[in-house]
Amino acid sequence: MASVDTSRPSPVTNELPSEEVESDTEDFEDLIRENELESASDWTADDETRPICLFCEITFDDSDAVWDHCVKDHDFDFKKLRRGLGLDFFGKVKLINYVRSQVKAGNQPELNRPELFLEDSQFLKPTLQDDALLFGIQDDDSEEEEDDPDVLYEKEQLAEVARENAERVKVLQKQLQELQFQFDEYKDIVRTVLNRDLDSDSGSDSGCGSPEGPSRASRKRVGNKYSNEDDHYFxxxxxxxxxxxxxxxxxxxxxYRDFIYDNKDIFKDKIVLDVGCGTGILSMFAAKAGARKVYAVDNSDIIEKAIANVHENGLDRIIQCYRGKIEEIRLPVQKVDIIVSEWMGYALLYEAMLDSVLVARDKYLAPNGLMVPSEVRLLVAGLRDAEFINDKVNFWNDIYGFKMSAMKPRIYDDVLIENFKPSSIVHQGPFTFRTLQLHDITTADLEFTSPIRLTIPDLSNEFDGTFDGLVIYFDNYFTRSRDEVIPEDARAETFKPGNGSLGFTTGPWGPKYTHWRSGALLFNKQLQVSPGVNELAGEITYEKRKSNPRELIIGLELTAGDKKLAQSYFMR
Structure with a gap:
């Protein structure tokens, strides 16, 4: 646990009132009677195990060594905090159990709010069974320490800071109440307007939906919209x-499973970071492969399920879950050996999660660390699929005897997410228009313009020279080493060189469809290629929408002989 602030605690008197001590004593005795604790008189040296750090899993010969380690590596001074708060025996027990419980839950202990643990008898119950740190607690501090002028001065300073904090808290609480009242009024107004808008467009389809439901980041809760796009996304x-x-x-x-399990020698005893862990499945793969520690991070409520999943599978001593954005949280380590993440969105970069993964890489990955996956390639192919056009476009020509041509323009404005068979592709090989090498790429590289060239097959009965649009998809590559070079002509659907590396594709040539599918860029008007033209040439641009950087604008410019085409497509 990184950098715990122990310098500004809230005011707590050095002497607990006698009724509070009696209450703690009674609670303590109740726990003993309920078999929640051994009697304090039974805490002997024979029962002691090696004491374990509050924030990591390192053990020591004695408690003094633990506290020295906590000051040096975790910026946590138990002795200083104990003196500043004037903790008695029960207070020290509560402090130790509180800190352990927060670290176990992946939370930052709020040590500037001692009332959270001093006023809660649940922290008399050990968080860690047979906790040797609890065995060594003394009921009273030595007279020598209490008479130390430096200690007395430090207490006076802490008391003054505590008084200042108390006054500041009162002011902030009053301001917070006023802001909450104003915000509640604002929400009522916004909710009224947005509910009306939601009712008016509830039947619309962005074109990025799926048979299973809306796209991964386009779900809306009925009667509610989110204060910002990040809230909506998470x-x-x-x-x-x-x-x-x-x-x-x-x-x-x-x-992901096969790469991790087939390369256990890479994961053994390593520290792994799982960015956007979701249910925790990748973290559990890494733990089972022998990782020494796995930090699982997610800013969605799903993290609560991940914590439960980790505990249910007995992996809670290896996997530590954190709720928050990777850009904002602080892990209790400076560097990790491996970053694993399933960050890919539709057309690869929709949702902009890769930006967060690259922040994690720059912040935490060791110089020789490994990104999993290590390389991703964007590919494009020509589309000719009459069945798809009938289903998506011509469908609107006759709806129960009515024409609905007004519905068609939106189709050409959006990237349509769909599965395509190889028979929908009008040439033998796709064109790789962008390669993302995850160890080196920067966030600035995620907006780009890349050239494309597509070979046109000879006109025949199977191809009449007509293009309905283009198809874009991506290939993923997992390599054992950051220095492994993937051949330019590699095909992810068959990439398995025998050294533990592997790949998979989301495109038409994969053995199965993936939930990402492919992205179709339909031309406003079918492109008829003239005889003798053997190539489509142009460029594709990926650009984040300024109003919501998690959404994409994909620009396309093409030339086929004397014919030119320019369109923009949205992923929203």
């Missing part, structure tokens, strides 16, 4: 349905 991952879809994607989940 809220969309709070429910079981999207995680069920992802876990049932065997291409996705099997690939």
């Amino acid at each position: 809220e969309s991952y709070a429910y079981n349905d999207i995680h069920e879809i992802m876990l049932k994607d065997s291409i996705r989940t099997d690939s």
Whole structure:
């Protein structure tokens, strides 16, 4: 646990009132009677184990060594905090159990609010069974320490800080109440307006939906919209349905599992960071592969389920879960050996989760550390699929005898997420227009313009020279080493060089469909290639929407002989 602030505690008197001491004593005796504790008189040296650090799993010969380690490595001074708060025997027991409980839950202990543990008798019950730190607690501090002028001065300073904090807290509480009242009024107004808008567009389809439901980040809660797009994004991952879809994607989940389990020598005794851990499945793979410690981070409510899953599978001593954005939280380590994350969105970069993964890489990954996956490639192919066009476009020509042509323009504005067979592709090989090498790429590289070239097959009965649009998809590569070079002509669906590395594709040539599917860019008007033209050439641009950086604008410019085409597509 990194950098715990022990310098400004809230005011607590050095002497607990006698009624509070009696209450703690009674609670303590009740726990003994209920077999929750051994009697304090039974706490002997024969029962002691080696004391364990409050924040990590290092053990020591005695409690003094633990406290010296906590000051040096975790910025936590137990003795100083105990003196400043004037803790008696029960107070020290509560402090130790409180800190252990918060670290176990992945939370930052709020040591500037001692009332959280001093006023709660549950912290008399050990968080860690046979906790040797509790065995060594003395009821009274030595007279020598109490008479130390430096100690007395420090207490006076802490008391003054505590008084200042108390006054500051009163002011902030009053301000918070006023702001909460204003915010509640604002929410009522906004809710009224947005509920009306939601009712008016509830039948619309962004084109990024799926047979299972809305796209991964487009779910809306009925009667409520979110204060900002990040809230909306993280809220969309709070429910079981999207995680069920992802876990049932065997291409996705099997690939991560197979790479981790087939390369246990890489994971053994390593420290692993799982960014956007979801249900915790990748973290548990890493733990089972022999990782010494796994830090699982997610800013969605799903983290509560991940914690439960970790405990249910007996992996809570290896996996530590954190709720928060990776950009904001602080892990209790400076560096990790491996970062594993399933960050890919539709058309690869929709949702902009890779930005967060790269922040984690720059902040925590050791210089020779490994990114899993290590490389991802974006590919494009030509589309000719009459059945798809009939289903998506011509469908609106006759709806129960009525024409609805007004519905068609939106189709050409959005990236349509769909599965395509190889027969929908009008040439033999796709074109790789962007390679993301995860060890080196920067967030600035995630907005780009790349050239594309697509070979046009000879006109025949199977191809009449007509293009309906383009298809974009991505290939993932997992390598044992950050220095391993993947051949330019590699195909992810067959990439398994025999050294433990592997790949998978989300495109038409995969053995199974994935939940990402492919992204179709339909032309406003079918492109008819003239005889003798053997290439489509142009460029594709990926750009984040300024109003919501998690959404994408994909620009396309193409030339085929004397014909030119320019369109923009949205992923929202």
